[in-house]
Amino acid sequence: MIQMSDIKYGFGGQTLFEGASLHVKPGDRLGLVGPNGSGKTTLLKMIEGDITDFGGSMSRRKGLTVGLLPQDSIYDRGRSIMEAALDPFRFLEEMEREINELNYTAADEPDAAAQKQLIDRAGRLQHEFETRGGFTFRARAAETLQGLGFSAPDRDREISEFSGGWQMRVALARLLLVKPDVLLLDEPTNHLDLPALVWLEDFLQTYPGAVVFVSHDREFLDRTARRVAEINMRKIEVYNGNYSYYEEEKAKRLEILLNRAANQDREIKRVERFIERFRSKNTKARSVQSRIRMLEKIERIETPEERRELSFSFRARTKSGKVVMQLDDVSKAYGDKRVLNNVSLTINREDRLAIIGANGLGKTTLMRVLADRTEYTGARKPGHNVSLHYFSQDQYELLNPDKTALEEVSEHCGEGFSGSARTLLGVFLFRGDDVEKKVAALSGGEKSRLLLARMMANPANFLLLDEPTNHLDPPSREMLEDVLEDYDGTICFVSHDRRFINRLATRIVEITPSGIEFFIGNYDDMKEQKRLREQAEAGNGEAAKSESALSGEARRAARQDRARQILERGRALAPLKAAVADAESRVCGLESRAVEIEAALADPETYNDPEKSRALPAELKSVRAALDAAVSEWESLSEELDGKEKEFNCGD
Numbered sequence: 001m002i003q004m005s006d007i008k009y010g011f012g013g014q015t016l017f018e019g020a021s022l023h024v025k026p027g028d029r030l031g032l033v034g035p036n037g038s039g040k041t042t043l044l045k046m047i048e049g050d051i052t053d054f055g056g057s058m059s060r061r062k063g064l065t066v067g068l069l070p071q072d073s074i075y076d077r078g079r080s081i082m083e084a085a086l087d088p089f090r091f092l093e094e095m096e097r098e099i100n101e102l103n104y105t106a107a108d109e110p111d112a113a114a115q116k117q118l119i120d121r122a123g124r125l126q127h128e129f130e131t132r133g134g135f136t137f138r139a140r141a142a143e144t145l146q147g148l149g150f151s152a153p154d155r156d157r158e159i160s161e162f163s164g165g166w167q168m169r170v171a172l173a174r175l176l177l178v179k180p181d182v183l184l185l186d187e188p189t190n191h192l193d194l195p196a197l198v199w200l201e202d203f204l205q206t207y208p209g210a211v212v213f214v215s216h217d218r219e220f221l222d223r224t225a226r227r228v229a230e231i232n233m234r235k236i237e238v239y240n241g242n243y244s245y246y247e248e249e250k251a252k253r254l255e256i257l258l259n260r261a262a263n264q265d266r267e268i269k270r271v272e273r274f275i276e277r278f279r280s281k282n283t284k285a286r287s288v289q290s291r292i293r294m295l296e297k298i299e300r301i302e303t304p305e306e307r308r309e310l311s312f313s314f315r316a317r318t319k320s321g322k323v324v325m326q327l328d329d330v331s332k333a334y335g336d337k338r339v340l341n342n343v344s345l346t347i348n349r350e351d352r353l354a355i356i357g358a359n360g361l362g363k364t365t366l367m368r369v370l371a372d373r374t375e376y377t378g379a380r381k382p383g384h385n386v387s388l389h390y391f392s393q394d395q396y397e398l399l400n401p402d403k404t405a406l407e408e409v410s411e412h413c414g415e416g417f418s419g420s421a422r423t424l425l426g427v428f429l430f431r432g433d434d435v436e437k438k439v440a441a442l443s444g445g446e447k448s449r450l451l452l453a454r455m456m457a458n459p460a461n462f463l464l465l466d467e468p469t470n471h472l473d474p475p476s477r478e479m480l481e482d483v484l485e486d487y488d489g490t491i492c493f494v495s496h497d498r499r500f501i502n503r504l505a506t507r508i509v510e511i512t513p514s515g516i517e518f519f520i521g522n523y524d525d526m527k528e529q530k531r532l533r534e535q536a537e538a539g540n541g542e543a544a545k546s547e548s549a550l551s552g553e554a555r556r557a558a559r560q561d562r563a564r565q566i567l568e569r570g571r572a573l574a575p576l577k578a579a580v581a582d583a584e585s586r587v588c589g590l591e592s593r594a595v596e597i598e599a600a601l602a603d604p605e606t607y608n609d610p611e612k613s614r615a616l617p618a619e620l621k622s623v624r625a626a627l628d629a630a631v632s633e634w635e636s637l638s639e640e641l642d643g644k645e646k647e648f649n650c651g652d
Contacts, residue, residue: 001026001061001182001210002047008055009042016042017054018234024182028210031225031243036445036473038231040214044068044184047212067180069172069188081162082155084170085145088178089137096134099125137177144173147199148192149358165191165359176203185213189220190470193359194496216473218243219498233302254304261301271295305431316461316489321384322349324462324490325370330378332365339365340376343516345509347462349383352484353492354501354523357511363494366511367392367466370492387460393470396447401440405430405450408439413457421457428453429479444471456483465493469500498523576641583634590627594620 002024009017016039024030024047032040045051046058048068060066086093099122106118133140145155148169159167168191175183189197201223204211215221221228221243228239228246237253239246271291278284325347332340339362347353347370355363368374371390382388399408410421425435428449442450448471455463463484469477481503484491495501501508501523508519508526519526597620600606606613 001028001064002058003060004046004056004058006056007046007058009039009046009051009053015234017231017236020056020231020234020236022229022236022238024210024212026210028212029204029224029226030210030212031221031228032212032214032231033221033228033243033246033474034231035475036443040231041186043231043236044186044212044214047182048184061181064182065178065180066182066184067175067178068184068186069168069175070186079159080156081145081150081159081170082141084159085141085155085173085177086138087174089133089141092129092132092134092137095125095129099129141173141177144176144203145170147196147203148173149196149360169196172200179207179209181209183207183209183211183213185211185215187214187216189215189217189496192496194356194498195358197496216469216477217497218474218477232304257301257303261303264298264301268295268298314456314459314483314487316387316459316487318385318387318461320349320386320461320490323347323383324349324351324386325383325492326379326381327369328379328381330369330376330380332362332369332374332376340369341515342378345516347490347492349490350488351490351492352504352506354505354508355492355494355511356496356501356508356523361511361513363511364392364466366509367464367492367494371464386462388462388464389455389460390464390466391451391455391468392466393448395451399439399447399450401438403439404436405439405442405446405453406435408450409454409457412454424457425450425453427479427483428456429476445473445476448472449476452480452483456487459487459489461489463487463489463491463493465491465495467494467496469495469497576637576644580634580637580641583630583637586630587627587634590623590630594623594627597623 002022004020004022007017007020007022009015022043032043034040042051045068046054048066050068102118102122102125106115106122109115109118129135142152142155146152149166150169159170162170172185172188175185188200192200197217197220201220204224211224213224215224223242225242225246228241228243230237230239230246230250239249241249271294275288275291275295278288323346325345327343327345330340330343330345331338343366355366357363365374367390369376369380371388372380373390405425406421409425413421413424422435430437430446430449430453434446437446439447439450448468452468468480472480477497477500481500484504491504493504503522505522506520508521508523510517510519510526519529521529597616601613601616601620606616
């Protein structure tokens with residue numbers, strides 16, 4: 001469909017692409033990843049045709065249609081949501097009006113011949129109207145808007161009444177309704193809540209054209225991408241699998257690249273030593289010059305900047321009481337719209353509480369009540385010795401634009417802070433000269449990381465985090481997960497990132513139009529509990545039959561008991577699963593080493609080093625023995641895990 005070859009492009013003194021190539025295939029689901037600023041958005045604009053002044057070549061199939069969803073908001077003042085969504089179908093609305101006018105005119109036309117001409121014209125238009133989706137376009141628009149979170153009343157409201165995030169959903173709806181051959185999406189998940197995210201994933205699964213998209217949401221990448229293209233070091237490298245495959249394969253490719261680079265460095269140093277040693281000897285002049293020319297021709301293997309793992313312990317200054325926060329019958333309204341209605345909630349020490357739900361139902365409002373940042377009715381009772389930090393996206397104004405990142409963090413290092421502000425910033429991915437950047441020059445993601453680093457420089461024992469992963473790329477999200485996993489206090493957070501929720505949450509509060517629901521465990525545990533509940537309510541299986549006879553109170557108790565069983569099952573199997581994974585990893589490592597040794601023994605150059613050629617056979621024998629033992633251990637542990645899982649399943 002689209003073939004890009006040897007692309008070269010840059011601006012402002014920065015080279016983004018140099019010799020990059022990419023092929024977009026029919027039916028592609030291609031996820032673009034890479035560091036912020038590497039050129040992902042630029043690449044989408046090249047494919048769309050907005051940027052054309054680049055070197056190299058790009059060919060596309062004749063008649064190909066391409067549509068791009070940009071990151072910027074849209075503003076269609078004076079028009080309703082539905083009117084804006086129907087923009088692609090104006091020609092159908094015009095056709096519909098013409099058909100109606102022809103039918104009215106024909107009905108009043110006294111001349112039979114003229115009337116027949118009008119009826120024939122209306123018939124041809126009617127056929128074209130039907131063929132091009134004239135009878136379904138409004139229903140399709142309504143269905144798409146509903147999937148993206150717009151209720152029926154919302155569709156008649158002016159688009160200017162909605163925030164930029166909701167306006168982006170309208171732009172997305174318009175693009176999805178057009179169905180171009182190549183659909184380009186620049187961070188479509190940024191403004192979507194979980195229900196809309198899941199809907200979009202399902203929609204894209206059956207989309208008839210190719211989809212090329214940028215996203216920082218790892219679960220979305222995993223579920224949607226069939227190939228991943230990484231932009232790094234001005235090149236594009238393609239991985240033929242989803243995001244999980246990309247992560248595994250990238251690690252393997254990086255190891256190979258680093259080994260090649262190390263071998264090249266050793267060879268270069270060997271040649272340089274020869275040159276230095278014999279440079280002044282006339283008898284070796286020809287050999288020296290030959291090696292100098294050889295060094296000049298060598299294309300140095302470029303490796304990515306190595307990210308050092310920095311160890312840093314995040315401990316709350318003081319320990320709170322067992323109950324950290326309690327809300328009793330809390331309500332909150334904005335004008336006539338009630339957002340929270342008699343909410344009661346208890347947060348205990350060391351809880352990792354995730355708050356989820358569709359946008360507009362009160363997640364941020366609940367966080368602001370917990371932080372005591374808004375008025376409400378009801379009771380808010382902080383526990384004994386509770387200290388609190390609140391993070392939200394509207395806190396950028398707390399940063400001084402004239403200060404550096406290092407100055408911002410240094411000023412907030414509290415008593416008992418161990419380590420340097422520079423090291424702390426390193427944990428939050430500010431490396432080298434990054435710490436000297438002025439706040440005014442930082443991107444949205446960098447400001448988020450700086451706010452989080454500033455907060456953790458003086459950690460309270462209760463953290464309230466409202467969408468902390470917004471603007472963070474995947475490595476930054478993984479960094480934040482590591483930090484919060486190590487933290488020993490209590491966390492309550494809002495997030496639409498399912499991997500983030502799965503890794504951190506021990507309890508979930510879901511806000512729904514009818515109230516709030518509580519779940520034990522993480523996001524996957526919640527889905528399983530919902531599945532069991534739906535199965536029970538549908539009357540499937542013996543569990544449903546027995547539960548249907550119970551009272552309402554008993555049914556609630558049974559659901560809670562099942563939720564506890566699911567959580568206990570996961571905890572019971574976790575050590576064994578980890579042992580199986582560890583054993584499998586050892587097997588893979590030993591297999592790889594055996595292959596490396598066998599390859600070395602098959603290489604004639606190995607025998608130029610007598611010591612190495614003598615040592616390798618002995619090492620191979622040792623590796624094979626260790627491999628046999630590791631395989632036996634892995635098989636034994638796998639059988640034990642299978643048996644345990646069967647026991648649990650029999651008990652269900």
